[in-house]
Amino acid sequence: xTRNGVKLAYISNDAAKNVTYKKRKKGLVKKMSELSTLxxxxxxAIIYPSTCDSHPKVWPSAVTAHRMLSHFKMLSVVExxxxxxxxxxxxxxxIAHADEKVxxxxxxxxxxxxxxxxxxxxxxxxxxxxxxxxxx
Amino acid sequence: xTRNGVKLAYISNDAAKNVTYKKRKKGLVKKMSELSTLxxxxxxAIIYPSTCDSHPKVWPSAVTAHRMLSHFKMLSVVExxxxxxxxxxxxxxxIAHADEKVxxxxxxxxxxxxxxxxxxxxxxxxxxxxxxxxxx
DNA sequence: GCTCCTATGCTTAGGGC
DNA sequence: GGCCCTAAGCATAGGAG
Numbered sequence: 001x002t003r004n005g006v007k008l009a010y011i012s013n014d015a016a017k018n019v020t021y022k023k024r025k026k027g028l029v030k031k032m033s034e035l036s037t038l039x040x041x042x043x044x045a046i047i048y049p050s051t052c053d054s055h056p057k058v059w060p061s062a063v064t065a066h067r068m069l070s071h072f073k074m075l076s077v078v079e080x081x082x083x084x085x086x087x088x089x090x091x092x093x094x095i096a097h098a099d100e101k102v103x104x105x106x107x108x109x110x111x112x113x114x115x116x117x118x119x120x121x122x123x124x125x126x127x128x129x130x131x132x133x134x135x136x
Numbered sequence: 137x138t139r140n141g142v143k144l145a146y147i148s149n150d151a152a153k154n155v156t157y158k159k160r161k162k163g164l165v166k167k168m169s170e171l172s173t174l175x176x177x178x179x180x181a182i183i184y185p186s187t188c189d190s191h192p193k194v195w196p197s198a199v200t201a202h203r204m205l206s207h208f209k210m211l212s213v214v215e216x217x218x219x220x221x222x223x224x225x226x227x228x229x230x231i232a233h234a235d236e237k238v239x240x241x242x243x244x245x246x247x248x249x250x251x252x253x254x255x256x257x258x259x260x261x262x263x264x265x266x267x268x269x270x271x272x
Numbered sequence: 273g274c275t276c277c278t279a280t281g282c283t284t285a286g287g288g289c
Numbered sequence: 290g291g292c293c294c295t296a297a298g299c300a301t302a303g304g305a306g
Binding site: 006008009010011017020021024025027028031032034035037038039040041042043044045046047048049056058062065066068069071072073075076 | 201
């Protein structure tokens with residue numbers, strides 16, 4: 001019996017693997033259909049045994065899977081473009097912010113320059129004449 | 137607590153439905169990843185809540201789903217053509233069998249015709265002359 | 273909405289045939 | 290390979306905060 005917790009590792013023994021595969025695939029499909037029923041959702045699953053001897057299991061049907069795939073692809077295109085647009089907006093915002101910063105910095109610099117010029121000039125012009133000779 | 141077996145019916149209460157949806161989706165994804173690990177398979181699932189407020193859940197990833205979908209589509213084209221070819225073979229076989237039957241029937245008929253002609257002729261020619269007048 | 277809890281039922285590994 | 294059984298472990302409904 002299943003005395004210890006399942007070891008979540010690849011089953012190398014083919015027979016055992018196949019048994020587990022069948023049992024768990026069945027359980028999985030049951031769970032999917034239950035979720036589908038309980039919550040009124042559309043769902044599909046594609047399961048490819050790596051050993052290609054067995055066909056891929058498609059639930060609930062190939063037709064549904066195809067339909068959902070198309071829908072999903074369309075949706076992802078839309079989402080991708082949305083994401084792209086969102087990113088573009090983000091970048092534009094950043095650029096705008098950066099521009100704003102640059103502008104402010106320029107203004108600041110300009111103000112400082114002017115101030116500095118004044119400072120450079122004013123102090124000199126404000127040095128009392130009696131000190132001018134002393135400093136030299 | 138879950139005293140009685142789950143009633144497998146659509147949950148109309150939105151809050152309860154959402155709770156169930158989240159719990160069971162989580163469980164489902166866990167089961168899928170376990171199956172994937174244990175049996176070394178590729179699998180993907182797409183789950184669309186019918187209430188479009190929530191994004192579709194794609195497991196394990198959109199990229200994987202896309203890849204598997206392409207593969208699946210290709211495969212189904214191949215399988216479809218295989219099926220078509222198999223059907224064509226089958227139809228051809230049936231035609232061949234039918235032809236064979238027709239041929240045999242024709243041969244039989246021909247043989248019967250000949251035999252009949254002989255029967256038609258022979259008995260007449262074998263009717264004793266003393267009876268020929270009686271039958272009329 | 274959420275996290276955490278826990279009783280209960282479901283799933284399933286292992287084994288027999 | 291299949292089917293059936295059982296014990297153990299797991300998932301989860303319902304509730305509390």
